[in-house]
Amino acid sequence: MSGLSITGLRAGHGRTRVLDGVDLAVADGALACVLGPSGCGKSTLLRVIAGFHPAEQGQVALAGRVLDDGRVRLPAERRHIGYVPQDGALFPHLDVAGNIGFGLPRHRRRERVEELLDLVGLAGLDERHPHQLSGGQQQRVALARALAPEPELLLLDEPFAALDAALRTEVRTEVATTLRKAGTTAILVTHDQEEALTFADVVAVMREGRIAQTGTPTELYHQPADTGVARFLGEANLVPADIADGLARTAFGELALTDGSAADGPGVVLIRPRQIGLTAEPGVGTVRAEVVHCHFRGHDYRVEVAPDPGHGLPERLVAYSDAAPPTTGLVYLAAYGTAHRCPEA
Secondary structure (H helix, E strand, O other): OOOOEEEEEEEEEEEEEEEEEEEEOOOOOEEEEEOOOOOOOOHHHHHHOOOOOOOOOOEEEEEOOOEEEEEOOOOOHOOOEEEEEOOOOOOOOHHHHHHHOOOOHHHHHHHHHHHHHHHOOOOOOOOEEEHOOOHHHHHHHHHHHHHHHOEEEEEEEEOOOOOOOOHHHHHHHHHHHHHHHHOOOEEEEOOOOHHHHHHHOEEEEEEEEEEEEEOOOEEEEEEEOOOOHHHHHHEEEEEEEEEEOOEEEOOOEEEEEOOOOOOOOEEEEEEEEHHEEOOOOOOOOOEEEEEEEEEOOOOOOOEEEEEEOOOOOOOEEEEOOOOOOOOOOEEEEEEEEEEEEEEOO
């Protein structure tokens, strides 16, 4: 079996249970992300995989080798796993080449360092020291050092958190490109939804020590397992509906469901802000609303509205609009696309 396989994993700190039955599979060569709020257990999960923290129950296996099952525990140095911490943890007294080649056999150090400098886009910077590099360059050196021994799995523990917003996006894209070029299986841990959705092939949303849902970024965003996942992956309009025959009957009229086999009956459906349209005039399936807040964000407007009472809608809905709403403060809302039924978390 290739890739990473985790089944029924439990682990904690003293008497405090942190991981409570985690199941996760990452295919060979995939970029995965464990996404969750602070305190949900994602960093502990990474440490158990790396061998820095013991499992109490369950099993962690990589490429068919059992790394930890609560009884037998393979030492971290024998797991063939690379680890990139949040701060990079470069050796300040070593230059770039020394950092990347640290721990490699002398006979292959020079060739491997040159290969990795090209891979991470730092050719010619081999003699610089960490303090002479930008934050983004330091993270790329840390990545190259982790890739140097050709690990079977690479773990990244919020490695972009210390970078400013623009640099974070740039470095994240570069790292993902580098890992795909190298064919490396990797797991990124983050609490940043945008980071998870743009970086990974598969995302596992973690909540209170368990995996709430695993899927592609598109699946999780448009078809969350429950209202908790829906809210965590972005702003969510959760609208009451009557479900029947693959349709959601809402205050906006009938909307097709993403899952046509959803059980009939009353429920709640997800409508993302981009699916809410604002018009100045009423029409079929529109709901009148008052604009409460409007923020220009450069690429669009975020508009928070209060629908007229009597429709059974939430007190506030959010829409993303390419144009500013009418200056009167009154708009009519329409919903487009498909709706997704969301059970309560």
